[in-house]
Amino acid sequence: MADIAKATGISRQAVYLHFTSRSELLIAATLYKGDLLDVDARLAPSRAATVGVERLDRYIEFWGDYIPEFYPVAKALMLAQDTDNAAAEAWRDRMRAMKEGCRAAIDALHADGTLSPDWSRPKATDALWAMLSVPAWEALTLDCGWSAKEYTRRMKSIARQSFTVGV
Amino acid sequence: MADIAKATGISRQAVYLHFTSRSELLIAATLYKGDLLDVDARLAPSRAATVGVERLDRYIEFWGDYIPEFYPVAKALMLAQDTDNAAAEAWRDRMRAMKEGCRAAIDALHADGTLSPDWSRPKATDALWAMLSVPAWEALTLDCGWSAKEYTRRMKSIARQSFTVGV
């Protein structure tokens, strides 16, 4: 909080006039950044896709584009999760929203008959969601040095191979 | 530290007689638990496998068995990572060791000629490692409610489909 006050040029106490707690500030920052990034517009290509596999591909492309921009603020919220209930709830909420996108993509495969018989819709949703999780993205890009492009390309490939049949 | 002292029935200060800092205690606990679990013996089936795909399967089975036992202590170290350099280094070290196992499995596929042409050995190692990461395991088992058995079965399936060819 002191650092933020310093960076914005106001006193530490003044920060508390705007946000009642550290976690509230973090949550507000996350929501604000989410708005700035205009998720709905970015999701349009995936939502417009008529074929299941295309919907899946477009969704992963969305995510691969979105996460590097969203990550810095998301990271702070993710860390706060462990010491703060409100932050944990806010994070879970974001992740739930992301999972809905996964579910929609998997449902589109199912509607097409291209969902692999190995997977029920809920299980495939779980697996896709875990694959695309922020920590997994961190591991591949930050730790392993994958570019955003490579991340997207390879995740699409894994997802196709795992969840689709006969494409 | 106060909680640990209480749980062990000694004074808080006495804990510092044994471990100079919180992170040192965490690291020692992690190493101790690792020893108790006898990683080498558990890895034997994977190391003994002669066929690449079998080595991969046995490695994922090892991991699926191992991680639920190791997780409680690993989690504490993982969290300490963000505030403590020594803990971060210790965690990275554990993860490096785990990645070596991934590398060995991928190398075994390559030696067999069953590594998918989509993947170079390093990239496949990265991807397998990220797939099997602790946060991904947390997401699937703790958040999604997958059983250990299901986790293992499905991760084997994903890994096979993603990384092997013509099995």
Place this chain on the structure above:
DNA sequence: AATTGACTTGACACTGTGTCAATTGACACG
């Protein structure tokens, strides 16, 4: 009987979050 080692109590420094009271300066309204 003296020494050693593990442990104790109690106090303290430091960091970070969050709260409170009193004050200042700018601006708008009647």
Place this chain on the structure above:
DNA sequence: CGTGTCAATTGACACAGTGTCAAGTCAATT
């Protein structure tokens, strides 16, 4: 012109958690 309001200020404080220090206890060793 004075008044009230609002945002912000300074400075102090409570509280939790980590880590340190000094002095003392107590049992086993020698």
